[in-house]
Amino acid sequence: MFDATAAFSKQFVPHEDGYLFYAGRTAGGKFVSEPEYQELVAQWQSVAGRKGTWKTVAAVFLIIALGMIAKDLFDVGEWTEDVSIWGAVALVVARIMWASFAPRRLVKGRPDVVPPRPLAESKKLARSMLPWRMIISVFIVSTGIFVACLSEMPQTFVNWLWLVGSGAMSAAYGWIAIQKFRDRDQN
Structure with missing residues (x-):
């Protein structure tokens, strides 16, 4: 459904004999050499690729x-299950975040090679990282939850949160779909 390696690779723009990496929305492009790029992709695949995913799943089950x-x-109490679940969640988040921020750590302190990208181009790149199947799936599920919550007329705070959250998610992914469709027409 989502090719994490392709999305990771889209962060790098080919430039001369290497790549440009933009560490933030307002940051200029910093140069990354071909060997550095290959190492970053390999590190990412070791976390988000097939083997990395299976290692993470195995570690979660083990914990x-x-x-x-x-x-x-x-007989230490129920809290051990909670601690193990939170530990497993922390492991997954830590592994993904460490690998996600590797390019930023690599280019930290390097001078900008090119000026920052325009905001519209950054948003277009972000949308290109989301596949249509994911956008459509999230839109359908969130819209279904929104309609189900609306049909019951929420009476508790939690029900209102589900209504507002699913409505916001449905609207956001609907807007992303419209923008992504427009991006396709502009190419």
């Missing part, structure tokens, strides 16, 4: 299983 075993064997 949660150890928490459940510890709770049952040592």
Whole structure:
């Protein structure tokens, strides 16, 4: 559904004998050599590629299983399951964030080679990283939840949160779809 390696690679723009990486919306492009680029992609694949994903899944299952075993064997209480689940979530987030910010760490302190990209171009690049299947799926699910919440007329705070959240998500992904469709016509 989502090719994480392709999305990661789109952050780099070919330039002379290497690539440009824009560390932020207002930052200029910083030069990344071909070997550095290949190393960054390899690191990303080790986390978000097929093998990296399976390693993460295995680690999550192991952490949660150890928490459940510890709770049952040592009778330490329900909190061990909660701690193991939160530990597994922290592991996944930490692995992805570390790999995601590797390019920023690499170019930190390097001079800008080119000026910052225009905001419209940055937004277009961000939209290009989202595949149509993901946009359509999220739009359909969030719209379905919104309609279901509307049909019951929310009475609790949590129900209102679901209504507002799903409506906002539906509207946001609808707008992204419209903009992405316009981007296709401009090419």
